[in-house]
Amino acid sequence: MGVSRRFFQPVTGAVTGLFLCSLAFAQASRDYVYVVGSSTVYPFATVVAERFGRNSPYRTPKIESTGSGGGLKLFCDGIGVDHPDVTNASRQIKPSEFAACQRNGVAEIIEVKIGYDGIVIANSVHAAPIVLTRRDLYLALAKHLPGDRPGQLVPNPHRSWSDVNPDLPDVRIEVLGPPPTSGTRDVFVETAMEGGCNTVTWIAALRETDRGRYQALCHTIREDGVFVEAGENDNLIVQKLDANPRAFGIFGFNFLDQNMEKVKVARIDGVAATFEAIEDGTYPVSRPLYFYVKKAHVDVIPGLRGYLREFTSERAWGEEGYLSERGLIPMPKGERIAVAGAVRDLTPLALARQ
Numbered sequence: 001m002g003v004s005r006r007f008f009q010p011v012t013g014a015v016t017g018l019f020l021c022s023l024a025f026a027q028a029s030r031d032y033v034y035v036v037g038s039s040t041v042y043p044f045a046t047v048v049a050e051r052f053g054r055n056s057p058y059r060t061p062k063i064e065s066t067g068s069g070g071g072l073k074l075f076c077d078g079i080g081v082d083h084p085d086v087t088n089a090s091r092q093i094k095p096s097e098f099a100a101c102q103r104n105g106v107a108e109i110i111e112v113k114i115g116y117d118g119i120v121i122a123n124s125v126h127a128a129p130i131v132l133t134r135r136d137l138y139l140a141l142a143k144h145l146p147g148d149r150p151g152q153l154v155p156n157p158h159r160s161w162s163d164v165n166p167d168l169p170d171v172r173i174e175v176l177g178p179p180p181t182s183g184t185r186d187v188f189v190e191t192a193m194e195g196g197c198n199t200v201t202w203i204a205a206l207r208e209t210d211r212g213r214y215q216a217l218c219h220t221i222r223e224d225g226v227f228v229e230a231g232e233n234d235n236l237i238v239q240k241l242d243a244n245p246r247a248f249g250i251f252g253f254n255f256l257d258q259n260m261e262k263v264k265v266a267r268i269d270g271v272a273a274t275f276e277a278i279e280d281g282t283y284p285v286s287r288p289l290y291f292y293v294k295k296a297h298v299d300v301i302p303g304l305r306g307y308l309r310e311f312t313s314e315r316a317w318g319e320e321g322y323l324s325e326r327g328l329i330p331m332p333k334g335e336r337i338a339v340a341g342a343v344r345d346l347t348p349l350a351l352a353r354q
Contacts, residue, residue, distance in 0.1 A: 030081040033061035033304050037071025037088030038183050039234055040117060040252040041289050044323050045088055045311075051322070052310045058303030065233070068183030075292060076101035085297040085304055089290045090117065090183030090252070093349070108295035108348035112308070113339055114317055116329040118253035118278040118286040119188050122263040124245040128169065131267045134284060138196025139164045140173050141227055143220040150202045156222050176230040176237045177221075177250035187287040188250055189219040192268070195284060238262055253278060254327025279329050289328070295346050312340040
């Protein structure tokens with residue numbers, strides 16, 4: 001996604017914030033790890049928490065599914081036992097979120113990449129199979145589409161898939177997907193929608209000349225009832241697809257892997273969402289998964305360091321680990337070793353992305 005980085009300058013008052021944090025920790029206590037964030041990462045974090053709780057002297061960590069955006073907001077609100085120790089995310093932290101953390105005294109954040117997931121477009125096993133392109137998805141779901149003249153925009157007029165592409169069925173467009181707070185939605189618009197948007201020459205040119213307008217045109221999903229926000233619960237989307245064979249749903253590959261008897265996945269640009277295609281990057285709508293940790297909470301919150309060790313162990317995230325059985329696609333071994341080392345050394349995220 002053309003990611004670049006720059007160093008953040010030290011935040012005024014960070015030392016004071018850490019001192020106040022120490023006072024808060026001294027005055028109150030919490031004897032379990034508290035995790036919020038992504039609904040996609042939630043099942044992986046839950047499995048790790050359960051294993052850790054069974055095999056250690058510490059309490060089982062508390063995991064809440066709040067969505068990536070909601071989790072990062074809670075995470076960045078402050079330091080201390082009243083705030084989460086960890087937030088899961090199906091995308092990287094944004095510069096604005098990093099800045100919010102810094103303002104609130106969350107000065108040192110450890111970024112932990114845990115593996116990969118693909119975003120799938122699925123429908124009921126009782127429906128006919130379908131092959132979609134990223135252009136099809138853009139033309140079906142964008143709020144505004146190009147008109148007859150370069151630079152002209154019109155409200156999306158497409159009502160059926162055959163309006164989008166005559167090779168697709170004459171079936172009303174109905175797509176169930178995540179809300180704006182979801183990291184799944186962020187990655188879907190950045191990969192699937194933007195990929196289709198770039199097939200329009202004059203819009204693609206805006207990427208270099210007017211980045212804000214380019215993103216508004218490529219990332220804004222229509223609001224006329226064709227796209228239905230179905231909340232952060234991907235299992236609920238699967239249930240609705242099972243009941244409505246005409247609808248499609250957008251969710252993470254791991255939920256597909258667990259619901260093969262109910263739903264099937266559409267090929268995107270001719271590529272099926274498989275473990276191998278997501279791992280090697282040939283599936284066009286794939287993404288890395290993360291969680292973020294407050295360094296100030298490590299060794300203060302009982303069990304937090306142990307939870308981090310468990311999550312980054314080969315028995316958990318390795319190629320034969322128990323998370324791969326739940327649908328997590330492992331990173332290459334060299335990358336796993338590097339990330340585990342950064343976690344062991346508590347290396348904070350020192351750079352932000354633009």
